[in-house]
Amino acid sequence: xxxxxxxxxxxxxxxxxxxxxxxxxxxxxxxxxxxxxxxxxxxxxxxxxxxxxxxxxxxxxxxxxxxxxxxxxxxxxxxxxxxxxxxxxxxxxxxxxxxxxxxxxxxxxxxxxxxxxxxxxxxxxxxxxxxxxxxxxxxxxxxxxxxxxxxxxxxxxxxxxxxxxxxxxxxxxxxxxxxxxxxxxxxxxxxxxxxxxxxxxxxxxxxxxxxxxxxxxxxxxxxxxxxxxxxxxxxxxxxxxxxxxxxxxxxxxxxxxxxxxxxxxxxxxxxxxxxxxxxxxxxxxxxxxxxxxxxxxxxxxxxxxxxxxxxxxxxxxxxxxxxxxxxxxxxxxxxxxxxxxxxxxxxxxxxxxxxxxxxxxxxxxxxxxxxxxxxxxxxxxxxxxxxxxxxxxxxxxxxxxx
Numbered sequence: 001x002x003x004x005x006x007x008x009x010x011x012x013x014x015x016x017x018x019x020x021x022x023x024x025x026x027x028x029x030x031x032x033x034x035x036x037x038x039x040x041x042x043x044x045x046x047x048x049x050x051x052x053x054x055x056x057x058x059x060x061x062x063x064x065x066x067x068x069x070x071x072x073x074x075x076x077x078x079x080x081x082x083x084x085x086x087x088x089x090x091x092x093x094x095x096x097x098x099x100x101x102x103x104x105x106x107x108x109x110x111x112x113x114x115x116x117x118x119x120x121x122x123x124x125x126x127x128x129x130x131x132x133x134x135x136x137x138x139x140x141x142x143x144x145x146x147x148x149x150x151x152x153x154x155x156x157x158x159x160x161x162x163x164x165x166x167x168x169x170x171x172x173x174x175x176x177x178x179x180x181x182x183x184x185x186x187x188x189x190x191x192x193x194x195x196x197x198x199x200x201x202x203x204x205x206x207x208x209x210x211x212x213x214x215x216x217x218x219x220x221x222x223x224x225x226x227x228x229x230x231x232x233x234x235x236x237x238x239x240x241x242x243x244x245x246x247x248x249x250x251x252x253x254x255x256x257x258x259x260x261x262x263x264x265x266x267x268x269x270x271x272x273x274x275x276x277x278x279x280x281x282x283x284x285x286x287x288x289x290x291x292x293x294x295x296x297x298x299x300x301x302x303x304x305x306x307x308x309x310x311x312x313x314x315x316x317x318x319x320x321x322x323x324x325x326x327x328x329x330x331x332x333x334x335x336x337x338x339x340x341x342x343x344x345x346x347x348x349x350x351x352x353x354x355x356x357x358x359x360x361x362x363x364x365x366x367x368x369x370x371x372x373x374x375x376x377x378x379x380x381x382x383x384x385x386x387x388x389x390x391x392x393x394x395x396x397x398x399x400x401x402x
Contacts, residue, residue, distance in 0.1 A: 022053050024054075035048055045073065054083060056092060058080075102223075103297075111234075119210055119302070120207075129380055137159050137161065139370060140370045201323050201341055215242035216239060228326070231303055234292065235290070243286050247287065285314065287310050316347045319346075323340075324339050330380050337380060340376050347371075348368060
């Protein structure tokens, strides 16, 4: 898992809003190499990265190779990491895929059955524990770049961060901090959290996928080599009729917005936008969705999942998330738990439209709001108490009274 983004640098970083160029990872490397040979400034590398849209996933190995060969400046390094985040839902370059043959039908089914057993039998046995959940939030909202200037859209930039201790107890994940008394109906957002939020990382999303794919499709697609070894990547699709994944938000934005959110159902995402025109309007959709499961073929442990909602026409054009899992020590044992998650949403911003509800795509002239959340889960430790019994304690001396 790559290093956490440095807070101070992110606060100052902006990706320029320019026409996108679709590149493969190899083409991206050549572009950066050419800029490096001309000794262009860090800001120029940021501009080049801001113009790029990747056609392949920029893997950790490829990103580390670029860092080692080109030594990008701090702003370009952060821009490259954000570009990698947006490519997280794609397949890696074909050259990075192992040449191993696909498993036969019996082996593919055995791996799937092991994964089902992992979700049903292993995940519910997680102990009660504490962990720290740190989230960095980015969006492309308008910002004032200079004194006495109008707000302009200047690309993705950091808009805030939170670090919260959470507790997992009796299969329920809760923030340690108390919730506000005036929270809206439904599961409230964690204290201090605003904007795009997801839930279900500790098993509910996995359980939902296996239930929903009973009426969908789930099959082997390819092998991938990771730091932990070879993993089997399965593709799944879930039709709307079988979906339990929900997307909720409130309300249609008619001006500057204050975003707050909280998930609903077993797995989901949400964006809540308070609108001065109608603060009570609420959007809800249960779309079909698709994605990938990355499964350890030996144990059945699920090490990575991707999920992309099939939103269709409407104010929200895209909702997608990635969760990466790995071994952590809780108490005196190792468990597979979330290490990092990424959530991305694209929605239509009606701040410049007469009727934002009708606008359904970028061709209408309505701006597209992009939000990205990067979340890490660290500092796992067991929730519990210890008791020490003293067997050789001497009886207290009697108290004498005059």
